[in-house]
Amino acid sequence: xxxxxxxxxxxxxxxxxxxxxxxxxxxxxxxxxxxxxxxxxxxxxxxxxxxxxxxxxxxxxxxxxxxxxxxxxxxxxxxxxxxxxxxxxxxxxxxxxxxxxxxxxxxxxxxxxxxxxxxxxxxxxx
Numbered sequence: 001x002x003x004x005x006x007x008x009x010x011x012x013x014x015x016x017x018x019x020x021x022x023x024x025x026x027x028x029x030x031x032x033x034x035x036x037x038x039x040x041x042x043x044x045x046x047x048x049x050x051x052x053x054x055x056x057x058x059x060x061x062x063x064x065x066x067x068x069x070x071x072x073x074x075x076x077x078x079x080x081x082x083x084x085x086x087x088x089x090x091x092x093x094x095x096x097x098x099x100x101x102x103x104x105x106x107x108x109x110x111x112x113x114x115x116x117x118x119x120x121x122x123x124x125x126x
Contacts, residue, residue, distance in 0.1 A: 001025075001115075002024055002025055002026045002032065002098050002114075002115040003024070003025040003115075004022055004023070004024050004025075004096050004097070004098060004115055004116065004117035004118075005022065005023045005117055005118070006020060006021065006022045006094065006095065006096050006117045006118065006119060006120040007020070007021050007022075007023070007120060008020040008021050008120060009093075009094060009120030009121045009122045010121075010122070010123070011123045011124075011125065012086055012122070012123070012124055012125070013086075013124070013125050014086060014087055014088055014124055014125065014126050015085060015086065016086050016124075017082070017083060017084045017085075017086065018083045018086065018122060019080060019081070019082045019083070020036070020080065020081040020083065020094055020096075020120060020122075021078055021079075021080055022034070022036075022078065022079045022080075022081075022096030022117055023076075023077060023078050024077045024078070024079070024098060025077070026077060026098065029053075029074050029077040030053045030054060030074040031053050031100050032053055032098040032099060032100050033050060033051065033052050033053055033098070033099050033100075033101075033102075033103075033107050034050065034051050034070075034072060034079040034096060034097070034098055035047065035048075035049065035050040035051075035096065035097045035098075035099075035107055035108075035113055036048040036049045036050070036070060036079075036081045036094060036095070036096055036097075037094070037095045037096075037097060037110060038090075038092035038093065038094045038095070038122075039092055039093050039095065039119075040091070040092045040093075045095070045110050046061070046092075047061050047106075047108040047109070047110070048060070048061055048064055048068065048081070048094070049061065049064065049068055049070035049081060050070065050106060050107035050108065051070045051071070051072055051079065052107075053074075054074075055071070055072050055074075058070055059106035059107060059108065061108070063089075064083075064090075067083065067084050067085045067086075068081060068082065068083050068084070069081070069082040069084075070082075079096060081094070081096075083122070086122075086124045087124060088124045088125070088126045089124075090122065090124050091122055091123050091124045092121075092122060093119040093120065093121050093122075094119060094120050094121075094122055095116055095117055095118075095119045096116075096117045097110070097113035097115060097116050097117070098113060098114065098115040099112055099113045099114050099115070100114065101114075
């Protein structure tokens with residue numbers, strides 16, 4: 001069982017930046033691919049970014065490419081999402097997720113993940 005705890009959400013003005021963190025309890029964190037998703041009320045959970053266990057492979061949704069950066073520190077069992085040039089449409093609850101399985105592709109389907117955090121709210125004011 002892996003527990004994930006997100007932090008770093010909050011209120012930011014449009015154009016500003018936030019860094020989200022997700023701390024994992026996994027004993028061998030580097031075995032897990034990690035993803036960030038977001039969700040607004042009434043909509044499906046949306047893929048944001050993913051990173052392979054060793055950090056070699058990174059994927060982004062088109063909507064955040066060039067503005068968001070996913071990274072991980074396996075020594076700290078933590079994955080990060082640096083968000084810059086935030087827009088009002090980036091406002092959502094952000095979730096991190098983990099999977100120990102290998103998949104070909106971008107790790108974008110939410111169903112590929114076995115473990116989820118409780119989410120952290122990001123609000124962007126215009």
